[in-house]
Amino acid sequence: MLPELPGVGFKPEHFAAIRQGAAGIGFFEVHAENYMGAGGLPHAQLAALRADRPLSIHGVGLSIGGARGLDAAHLDRLRLLCDRYDPDSFSEHLAWSSHGADYLNDLLPLPYTEETLALVCDHIDRVQTVLGRRILLENPATYLRFDQSTLPETAFLAEIARRTGCGLLLDVNNVFVSCTNHGTDPRAWLADLPLDLVGEIHLGGHAAEDLPSGPLLIDSHGAPVADPVWALYAEVIATAGPRPTLVEWDNDLPDWPVLAAEAARAGAILAQGGTRLARAS
Amino acid sequence: MPAHPEFVARFEAALRGGPLPPGLRARDPAEVERRFAVYRNNVAASLSQALATRFPVIRRLVGDEFFAALAGLYARAEPPQSPVLAEWGAGFAGFLDRFPPLAAWPYMGDVARIEHARGRAFHAADAPPVDPAVLAGADPARLRLGLHPSVILLALAHPAVSIWRRNQPGAGDIPPAAGPETALILRDRAFDVPVQALGPGDAALMAGLLAGRTLACAAQAAQAAEPAHDPQPLLVGLMRAGAITQTTE
Numbered sequence: 001m002l003p004e005l006p007g008v009g010f011k012p013e014h015f016a017a018i019r020q021g022a023a024g025i026g027f028f029e030v031h032a033e034n035y036m037g038a039g040g041l042p043h044a045q046l047a048a049l050r051a052d053r054p055l056s057i058h059g060v061g062l063s064i065g066g067a068r069g070l071d072a073a074h075l076d077r078l079r080l081l082c083d084r085y086d087p088d089s090f091s092e093h094l095a096w097s098s099h100g101a102d103y104l105n106d107l108l109p110l111p112y113t114e115e116t117l118a119l120v121c122d123h124i125d126r127v128q129t130v131l132g133r134r135i136l137l138e139n140p141a142t143y144l145r146f147d148q149s150t151l152p153e154t155a156f157l158a159e160i161a162r163r164t165g166c167g168l169l170l171d172v173n174n175v176f177v178s179c180t181n182h183g184t185d186p187r188a189w190l191a192d193l194p195l196d197l198v199g200e201i202h203l204g205g206h207a208a209e210d211l212p213s214g215p216l217l218i219d220s221h222g223a224p225v226a227d228p229v230w231a232l233y234a235e236v237i238a239t240a241g242p243r244p245t246l247v248e249w250d251n252d253l254p255d256w257p258v259l260a261a262e263a264a265r266a267g268a269i270l271a272q273g274g275t276r277l278a279r280a281s
Numbered sequence: 282m283p284a285h286p287e288f289v290a291r292f293e294a295a296l297r298g299g300p301l302p303p304g305l306r307a308r309d310p311a312e313v314e315r316r317f318a319v320y321r322n323n324v325a326a327s328l329s330q331a332l333a334t335r336f337p338v339i340r341r342l343v344g345d346e347f348f349a350a351l352a353g354l355y356a357r358a359e360p361p362q363s364p365v366l367a368e369w370g371a372g373f374a375g376f377l378d379r380f381p382p383l384a385a386w387p388y389m390g391d392v393a394r395i396e397h398a399r400g401r402a403f404h405a406a407d408a409p410p411v412d413p414a415v416l417a418g419a420d421p422a423r424l425r426l427g428l429h430p431s432v433i434l435l436a437l438a439h440p441a442v443s444i445w446r447r448n449q450p451g452a453g454d455i456p457p458a459a460g461p462e463t464a465l466i467l468r469d470r471a472f473d474v475p476v477q478a479l480g481p482g483d484a485a486l487m488a489g490l491l492a493g494r495t496l497a498c499a500a501q502a503a504q505a506a507e508p509a510h511d512p513q514p515l516l517v518g519l520m521r522a523g524a525i526t527q528t529t530e
Contacts, residue, residue, distance in 0.1 A: 033364045033365055033366065034367075036365045036367070037365075037367055037403070037404025037405075038404060038405055038406035038407075038430070039404070039405060039406040039407035039430075040403050040404050040405060040407065040431075040468060040472060041403065041472035042404070043407070044472065060364070061363075061364020061365075062364070063364075066289065067283075067285040067286040067288070067289040067290075068286070071363070071364075073363065074363060074364055074365075077365070096289060097364065098364070099289060099290070099293040101362050102293075102360040102361070102362070103360065103361040103362065103363055103364050103366075104293070104296065104324050104328075104360075105324060105327040105328050105331060105361065105364075105366065106320060106323040106324045106327055108292065108296075108320060109320075110285070110289075111285075111288060111304070113285075115284060115285055116285055119285060143316040143317070143319040143320065144305050144306060144307055144313065144316050144317060145305075145306045146304045146305065146306060147303075147304035147305075147306055148284065148288070148304045181308070181316070182308060183308040211309070211312050211315060212309065212311075212312070213307075213308045213309035213311075213312055214308065216312075216315070216316065216319070218319055
């Protein structure tokens with residue numbers, strides 16, 4: 001279990017600054033696929049981070065929503081990585097990213113049907129068996145929906161968790177991006193999700209483009225967390241209590257103090273949530 | 282009948298420019314194409330970015346716009362075969378060699394060979410260096426050196442090491458070179474991956490060491506390639522870099 005504190009997505013550019021202290025940062029998260037080489041600097045840095053703090057390993061390439069079986073070789077790489085670093089959490093996405101052997105390097109969407117539900121659950125069962133641990137599954141940022149879908153996204157996620165025992169990684173920015181893109185209410189989405197399943201929260205920045213029908217939001221991870229996303233996050237914490245919260249920033253990287261300030265903002269909301277819950281009980 | 286394999290296949294074909302798969306729904310139906318384009322752009326831009334991370338000098342040489350187009354064509358010809366993108370690009374040098382629009386810049390492939398080798402060296406397995414003292418008392422006629430897993434020797438048809446060095450950030454005035462070059466690439470103790478052009482003697486010495494020959498035998502080959510060659514400077518350099526990881530007699 002990760003601590004109910006703010007964490008940040010680790011970038012090698014920030015390593016020296018982090019070694020100066022990184023006060024208030026409760027954990028680091030890395031993308032699994034960046035640590036699948038045999039040795040060298042990535043592993044030296046990750047081992048140093050791991051020695052000091054809890055670690056979350058976040059996979060971006062397993063293609064859990066893919067139509068064919070999981071890539072056994074990749075699953076094995078994930079197992080080796082988890083064995084090596086014994087992370088406090090492993091998470092992946094409700095998305096597909098491979099077609100046959102070809103890797104497309106994006107988190108692509110799937111219709112939510114009984115068929116895909118069974119398929120995703122099979123894949124998650126396999127991942128949890130091979131890794132020997134409960135994983136967290138992240139809700140996607142989407143730009144389109146599908147006529148084929150017969151289940152709402154929240155029901156789809158909750159049912160996956162019920163059938164497989166996995167937890168959920170709630171990306172609040174993804175909720176805001178998807179709901180804005182589809183013209184639906186993010187608060188209704190959050191009210192439909194069983195928040196007790198949420199083992200980690202992600203916050204990231206998005207980009208916006210104006211289309212005739214309204215804004216098109218793109219999950220870019222290249223900007224500060226937007227104010228409406230902070231507001232939704234504070235509501236989630238007020239309702240659910242504090243949860244491990246990651247600030248992710250993958251593109252157009254800021255200097256460390258800017259990222260640390262985003263994490264501190266999450267930390268203040270977490271601390272408030274903890275106090276409110278303590279008072280209520 | 283399962284619908285998901287068909288859905289994924291049609292979605293993927295549409296990412297490559299094919300017709301949009303059926304059933305897409307946008308807030309305004311007129312915007313379906315624009316919204317699907319987000320996925321197309323994400324795939325193209327993220328793969329181009331991944332390739333640029335591995336081949337920064339190629340991007341610098343051809344320019345951002347040309348590189349993005351080149352990456353798109355390469356991704357179609359040799360798409361990544363695993364989510365470990367650091368492993369992608371083994372065939373990029375050969376792709377550049379055969380790419381007609383770059384025929385007037387025949388050194389591009391060799392520059393890409395250097396960049397690919399640097400990526401391999403960066404991620405190669407760790408191995409602790411030997412104590413320099415073990416070399417002092419050794420018999421060169423029997424001594425064989427084990428080298429760090431990151432050590433790569435490249436025989437290049439073009440002066441690609443010089444070109445690579447001239448295109449490093451903050452590179453000073455490095456004179457242009459002509460003719461073939463041999464590149465020595467390794468990961469040093471600080472995890473840097475320098476690229477060094479070797480003269481004929483050093484190149485022969487390295488080739489001998491990598492082939493597992495004795496030090497005396499490798500030094501002899503070096504002298505044959507370059508009379509009066511002194512193996513000492515290269516050996517000291519390897520030792521300083523932490524690249525000698527094993528000795529057997």
